[in-house]
Amino acid sequence: MAKKKKKIDETALAAAYNEALALEKAGDFDKAAKAYQKVLALDPEDHGGAAVRIASMGLGDAPPKAPDAYVETLFDQHAAAFEDILVDQLEYCVPLMVRERIDTLKLGPFKKLLDLGCGTGLTGGALRDICGEMVGLDLSEKMVEMAHEKDLYETLYVAEAADFLEDNEDGPFDIVTATDVLPYVGFLEELFFGVADNLEKGDLFLFSSETLPDAVLNGRDFMVGPHQRFAHAESYVRKVLASAGFEVAELGGITVRLEDGEPIPGHLVVARKILV
Structure with missing residues (x-):
């Protein structure tokens, strides 16, 4: 019972x-x-x-x-004010950064994208024209409803990312994105290994993370920062990617967003699966 x-x-x-x-x-x-x-x-x-x-x-x-x-x-x-707050007020533009890196590195087009933490579909909108099929998921049902209204994704799920990756039968995918997901995840192993299981050799994983100065992290792999979001050490991100069978094609410093008018530093990562 x-x-x-x-x-x-x-x-x-x-x-x-x-x-x-x-x-x-x-x-x-x-x-x-x-x-x-x-x-x-x-x-x-x-x-x-x-x-x-x-x-x-x-x-x-x-x-x-x-x-x-x-x-x-x-x-x-x-959900209702999400894009106004994130894009207009906090100047969040990571999905456009992802598209710029894809174009600059001459990656794609892609057969099938998995957009983890799809939200209202900002990343989906940035990549729609270079993806044959797109699958999105988010924990928030109201976010998924708003993404559905944009008619960007062939399939949408209300689900937790690691759980979906473990049980997924929609793959494999040739690109997985996770923009603004890591700030809500500390321990990265489950997520990164799950992504690897849903990609084939040579396929791509693109994501953003937030970070803090080394003096603040003080040797920690990750911590919760002053704005209740997880920050990760670059060394930890690289270590877990390698353990999961990825090579880092590119890892660059970015401003993820503003918080109280101050820039929040982070990384934009392009990783490629190298292990079968």
Whole structure:
């Protein structure tokens, strides 16, 4: 018999989360972390991203990834204004950077693309004319609905990336993209090995990541930065790619987006599968 989910006391949860957030904004991180632990006790699936916020204050280990419930809730809430916020306000243009690198390196055209974390279809729109077939997936159902309205993808799924890659029967693909996915994933092994399993030798994996100065990372492979997004060390990204059977064709520094008017540094990576 399936275990019945414990019903969340929404009133108590909202009060606990607001208390924790107020303490965090006031700079009382120790008390904020304890308050977020109360939030987690009320909501173990962590729709509000309490574990990520604790880690961003430097008071807890970074989780392997942002909780699925948190990512789904976050993007469902912002789906309607997503492109206005991300493109117009935060000056996010990674999909266009991906297209520029493909054109400059004279890659493609492609038979079948898998767009991980497709969102509203920004990357799909940038690559539509050089892909015969496109498959997109995202954890947020509302994001997928908006992508569907653009009529870019032959197939769309509401799914978690690593789970989809493990069970996928739509492949193989000759290109996989993951723009603005790594900021919600810390531990990269499962994702990168999953991508490798869905590509054949010579096929491409293009993705973006965010990073922080070495002095801040302080030897860590990844950490949750001050804006509750995962930052990865370049050395870790390269190491996991190699372990998964990829060679790095190109890894360049980029400005991923703005946050409070300041540029967020990251990398744009073009990797090619070299192992069968």
